[in-house]
Amino acid sequence: MKFCDMPYQRIDFAEAKKELNALMEEFKQAEDAEAQFEVHKKYYKLTDKVSTQITLASIRHTLDTTDEFYEKEQAYYDEKVPEYSNLLIEYQKQLYHSPYRKELEKKIGPVAFKNMELAFESVNETVISLMQEENALTTEYEKLLASAKIEWNGEILNLSLLGPYLKSKDPKVRREACEKQNEFYLSIADKLDEIYDKLVKNRTEQAKLLGFDTYTELAYRRMQRNSYGQEQVEALRRQVKEYWVPFSESLYEKRKRRLNLEHLYFSDEQVYGPEGNPQPSGSPEEILAQGQKMYCELSEETKEFFDFMMENQLLDVFGRKSKAVGGYMTYLPDYHAPFVFANFNGTSGDVDVITHECGHAFQGYLSAKDPIREHADIGMETAEIHSMSMEFFTEPWYGLFFEGKTADDYKEMHLEDAALFIPYGCMVDEFQHRIYDNPELTPDERKAVWKELEQIYKPHQDYGALAFYAKGCYWQRQHHIYSYPFYYIDYVIAQLCAFEYKNKMDEDYKEAWQSYLKLCRLSASDYFENLLKAAGIRSPFEEGCMKEIVDKLKKKIN
Structure with missing residues (x-):
């Protein structure tokens, strides 16, 4: 079904x-495991129905943040979803404590039951009102950014549409664009x-009410970090400081020389x-058409996927002044349909959407074939491997989007930017x-602290x-x-795994692609490190893995 034809009906949470x-x-x-599992299938049907309507409202709100109807629907779900989530916990507790737990675990998998444990610790009725307030605050933040009206040469632009000028080849233009962006953020600084x-x-009060010393402990549970914790993450950041920061600083120096600055x-x-x-x-229309050609040639699986996306109008990528900023992939379970949201603005970021967000969507499309819904409940570090690795697997088709030598330049820039991201991603994490x-x-x-x-x-x-940033x-x-x-x-962890795929595909593309397909199909059926092992990918937490990736990247980039 085409996205525009998908009917929306507000969920009656009392019902x-x-x-x-x-x-x-x-x-x-129910008298045995089979009977309980039949009930669980009905649970899938109910939660899919609810999730589909919530997601439809959310998508349509971000497509036009000035639409009063969907603004009200978003506010409704911001209030109601925390209560609903707590209800789901009550059902999951029954499942978790079932006398037929062993048989059910064979069907659903041990990871699902571990995630239930984390969920039980992450929410109860005492924090519902706080979760409602949290939802309202994040919606207020997103709307605040979407409200940007930046004057530029007689036009009024939002943050997304200002993007091309921030990356202009003319230093004066990009500096002026940065100043305009800086002015907007200064104008909302107090509100931020x-x-x-x-x-x-x-969030700290939520954590205290749930028995934690800090929100950090609660956040790890809500992020479903079910097989690694703060110690592993801290060790990874430490390796980044030791090996990656000097490497990335050399890349910035190289960029400075390339720009003759x-x-x-x-x-x-x-x-x-x-x-x-x-x-x-x-x-934008031609980029979508070339994306369809690319996925048609990449594999039978990607052809089927992208044809489905195009036929059902499941990509809204055209920049509009009333759209929310950024990009995302989400999923509509009743239609087994991924949906990609983005803001094309004429930069190479448009191609990034066709590779990155469609990497997410491709995995979502494959996982729809798995009848066990818990397997779709992927940790974000795993989900981002699917998207970031697709960026590399599509390299042979960059020429569809860029002319002549520009395709090679994009390939080099993409690899360089991916490497430059790692320290920033760790900085965001340590800051939090x-x-x-x-x-x-x-x-x-x-x-x-940020400075x-x-x-x-x-x-x-x-x-x-630029005063806002300098502060x-x-x-x-x-x-x-x-x-x-x-x-x-999660982006850092996934990018490191994607670099592993980059190394594998440079040695044997077909073998690397089969490994990637296997990882996508495994979805969340096992713990993170086990998924990597099954697909033949090293864990970035493994000692020595970071240094090895840096050494190989130095050779590729230089």
Whole structure:
């Protein structure tokens, strides 16, 4: 079914509660594991129905943040979903404590039951009102960013549409664009401080009510980190400081020389060379058409997937002033349909959407064939491997989007940018650990923490006259920090795994692709490290893995 034809009906949570209570009673009366599993299938049907309608409302709200109807629907779900989530926990407790647990675990898998444990610790009725407030605050933040109206040469642009000018080959243009962006953020600086301060206090109170010392402990459970913890993450960041930061700083120095600059300012960092960044040669419609050709040639599986996406209008990628900023992939279970949201703006980022977000969507499309819904409940570090690795697997088709040598430039820039991301991703993660372990910090003290971490992870950083960023506020434009706390180290972990795939595909593309397909199909059926092992990929937590990746990248990039 085409996305525009998918009917929306607000979920009546009183009715959903009634259905769920009936299922719990039926589950309790079931006389064996098979009977209980039949009830569990009905649970899948109910949760899929609810999730589909919530997701439809969310998508349509982000497609047009000025649409009053879906704005009200989003507010409704911000209030109601925490209560509903707590109801699901009650059902899961029955499942978890079933006398037929062993037989059910064989069907559903041990990971699902471990995730239930984490969920039981992560929510109860005492924090519902706080979760509702948290949802409202993150929606307020997203709407605040979407409200940007930036004057540019007689036009009014939002943050996404300003993007091409931030990466202009003309230093004056990109500096002016940075100044315009800086002015907008300065105009909302007090509101950004206020929202984040409320979020930190809110999340810390949730953690205390649930019996944790800090929100960090609660966040790890909510992120379903079921096989590794803070010690492994801290060790990974330590290796990044030792091996990766010197490497990335050498790449910034190389970029400075390539741009023929005496000094590299923040406004120059996102530009690959003196001719600017490689630009795709086609219109948004042509990029989609070339994406369809690429996935048709890549494999039978990707052809089937992308044809489905195009036929059902499941990619909304055209930039509009009323759209929310950023990009994402989400899933509509009743239709077994992934959905990709983005804001094309004429930069190479448009091609990134066709590779990265479609990598997520491809895995979602494959996992729809798995009847065990818990297997789709993927940890974010695993989900990002699917997307970041697809960026590399599509390299042979870059020429469809870029003309001549520009395709090679894009390939080099993409690899370089992926490498430059690693220290920043770790900085975001360490920042959040520091903030939530010290929730009493003032807004100014939080900014001081960010400036301190910049000196460790990006010591070359120079914002020049951009006052908002120079004060240590860059993190406030990183919406994950507000809306998805602790969801950022996942990108680092996944990018390291994607580099492993890059190395494998350079040696044997077909073998690497089969490994990737296997990982996608395994979905969340096992723990993270076991999934990697089954697919033949080293864990980034493994001692020596980081140094080996850096050494290989040095040879590729140089």
